[in-house]
Amino acid sequence: MKWRSLLSIFFLTSLLGCENPRLHLLNVFKSIDLEVRYNSRAYPLLQDICGRYGPRMAGTEAGTRVEELASLLFRSYGFDNVFFQPFTFNQWQRGSVRLRIDTSGTFTDFPALALAYTPTGNINAPIVDAGNGLPEDYKNMNVTGKIVLIHLGLLPGTPENVRNTHRAQKLSLAIAQGAAGCIAVNPIPGDLPTTGTATLDGGMIKIPAVSISYERGMQLKQSLSKRRCTAVLFTENSSGPAMARNVVARFEGYEFPAETIVVGAHLxxxxxxxxxxxxASGAVSVLDMARTFKALNLKTRRSIDFVLFMAEEAGHYGSELYVREARHNNRLEGIRYMFNLDMTVNTYGFNLMGRYESEDFFRETGATIHRTDSSFSNTIAHFSYLGSDHAPFLFEGIPTFTPLCRYEEYHTYHTSADTQEYITAPMLTDNVRISAMILYALANTPELPATRFTDEQIRQYLIDNQLQEELVISGDWKWD
Ligand SMILES: [Zn+2]
Structure with a gap:
C-alpha cells in the first residue's frame, strides 16, 4: 500500500473518531443495543443463579459458590484483572419463630418472619398500635413493656410531608421507647410477611421483632381499635462471625486510568x-454489562470497576469495605461516580439522587439512548436514600445514581415470593442495554458533569435531602 493511501485512511479514521462525538456515541449505543438484544446472558444467568444456587446469604456455602461463579464469569468474558475483597462480619442465622395473638378471646397463630438480628426471646405482652413507628407516633404514648405494632411503610392517610425511615431506625426507636417486642407490618400487600435487617450496629437487637403480612396487619389494627389484644411471641436465632468476598473486575481506561466509575450490585x-x-437482577446486569464491554471491545477514557458486593442485606458490609480499601490504597480520590444497581428491571430513566449538576449530561445522553430505543422515556428523578450499596460512596461525597425501574406490580420485596419465575428476559435486557449505554457515556465523556463534594457540601446535601435525622438516630451523623 502506498503511503498516500495509508495517510488517507489515517485521516478518515481520525475524522470518524473525533469529528462528531454524538455520532460516535450513537454508533456505540446501537452496537450495545444489538449485542444485548441478541447475545445477552443475563436471563439464563439469573435463572441459573436462582435455580441452582438458591438463597445466597453472605457467609453461607451458596454465597461462597456464587462469588466463585462471578469471578469465573468475569474471567471468561476476557477480564484479566479480577480479584476478591474478603471481609468478616457478624452473620445472623434464622431459627424458629411463633407468634400467637389473642384478638377475640382465643389465641390464633399469625404467620410471621423474624426481622434479621432479632435475638432469642419469649414474651407475653399486650400489643399497642404505634402507627408508622416514627417519632411523632410515640407522642403521649407509653409503650414500656408492651409489643408495638408498627407499619414498615407509611399508612394511608399519613400527611404528605412525613418521610419514612428504614426499618432498623424504627426498631431502634421502639427499643428506645421501652417496647418489649415489635410486630412490623409488611407495607406491600400479597399476604406474606417480609424480612430485612433490624440492626443499626450489626449486633443483635434488644427485643424480638417479627413481621406479618399487610393483610394480617390491617386486620390486627382493626381489632386493636376495638379491644385489648395480647401476643405471645417466641423467637430463636443466633449470630456469629462469617466471611464473605466482593468480586471486582477492573477495566482500564486509556486516557485517565486513575479515574474510576464504579458500577456495582449486591450479589x-x-x-x-x-x-x-x-x-439477582442487578448482579446479572453488572455481569452482562461487563460481558458486553468486552464482547464489543469498547474503550473508555476512564477506568471502570465492575463490582459485585456481598453482605449488602446484612448491612452494606461489602460496599463499606470497598470504600475503605480504596482509601487505604489511595484510590478514593479517583472514584468519580458510583452507579448502583439494586432491583433493576424495566429501566426507564435515572435517579440522580439530588445531584442536579448531572442532569444535563443524563438528559442529553438519554436523548441519544432514546434514538436507539424509542421506548426509553428518559425520565430523570431525584430521591436520595441510604438503604443500599451507594450509601458508603455518598458519605464520601461521590456522585451516585441508580436506574429508575418499574417493578411495583411484583409484591415480592424481602419475601419468600422473590423467585425467578416472574422475571422475563426483556425485563432484564432493558436494564442491561440502558445501563451499559449510560456507563459507557460516563466513562468516556471528556469532562464529568459532577465532582466530589467537600465535607461541608456533604453535610448540606444530607440536610437538604432529609437524611440527617435518620443518621442522628443511627449514631452515624458525623458532620457537626
Ligand atoms: Zn437489594
Missing amino acids: DSWDISPGALDN
Whole structure:
C-alpha cells in the first residue's frame, strides 16, 4: 500500500473518531443495543443463579459458590484483572419463630418472619398500635413493656410531608421507647410477611421483632381499635462471625486510568428466597454489562470497576469495605461516580439522587439512548436514600445514581415470593442495554458533569435531602 493511501485512511479514521462525538456515541449505543438484544446472558444467568444456587446469604456455602461463579464469569468474558475483597462480619442465622395473638378471646397463630438480628426471646405482652413507628407516633404514648405494632411503610392517610425511615431506625426507636417486642407490618400487600435487617450496629437487637403480612396487619389494627389484644411471641436465632468476598473486575481506561466509575450490585440475597429481583437482577446486569464491554471491545477514557458486593442485606458490609480499601490504597480520590444497581428491571430513566449538576449530561445522553430505543422515556428523578450499596460512596461525597425501574406490580420485596419465575428476559435486557449505554457515556465523556463534594457540601446535601435525622438516630451523623 502506498503511503498516500495509508495517510488517507489515517485521516478518515481520525475524522470518524473525533469529528462528531454524538455520532460516535450513537454508533456505540446501537452496537450495545444489538449485542444485548441478541447475545445477552443475563436471563439464563439469573435463572441459573436462582435455580441452582438458591438463597445466597453472605457467609453461607451458596454465597461462597456464587462469588466463585462471578469471578469465573468475569474471567471468561476476557477480564484479566479480577480479584476478591474478603471481609468478616457478624452473620445472623434464622431459627424458629411463633407468634400467637389473642384478638377475640382465643389465641390464633399469625404467620410471621423474624426481622434479621432479632435475638432469642419469649414474651407475653399486650400489643399497642404505634402507627408508622416514627417519632411523632410515640407522642403521649407509653409503650414500656408492651409489643408495638408498627407499619414498615407509611399508612394511608399519613400527611404528605412525613418521610419514612428504614426499618432498623424504627426498631431502634421502639427499643428506645421501652417496647418489649415489635410486630412490623409488611407495607406491600400479597399476604406474606417480609424480612430485612433490624440492626443499626450489626449486633443483635434488644427485643424480638417479627413481621406479618399487610393483610394480617390491617386486620390486627382493626381489632386493636376495638379491644385489648395480647401476643405471645417466641423467637430463636443466633449470630456469629462469617466471611464473605466482593468480586471486582477492573477495566482500564486509556486516557485517565486513575479515574474510576464504579458500577456495582449486591450479589447476596436473604435466606427465604433466591432474591430474583433483589438482587439477582442487578448482579446479572453488572455481569452482562461487563460481558458486553468486552464482547464489543469498547474503550473508555476512564477506568471502570465492575463490582459485585456481598453482605449488602446484612448491612452494606461489602460496599463499606470497598470504600475503605480504596482509601487505604489511595484510590478514593479517583472514584468519580458510583452507579448502583439494586432491583433493576424495566429501566426507564435515572435517579440522580439530588445531584442536579448531572442532569444535563443524563438528559442529553438519554436523548441519544432514546434514538436507539424509542421506548426509553428518559425520565430523570431525584430521591436520595441510604438503604443500599451507594450509601458508603455518598458519605464520601461521590456522585451516585441508580436506574429508575418499574417493578411495583411484583409484591415480592424481602419475601419468600422473590423467585425467578416472574422475571422475563426483556425485563432484564432493558436494564442491561440502558445501563451499559449510560456507563459507557460516563466513562468516556471528556469532562464529568459532577465532582466530589467537600465535607461541608456533604453535610448540606444530607440536610437538604432529609437524611440527617435518620443518621442522628443511627449514631452515624458525623458532620457537626
Ligand atoms: Zn437489594
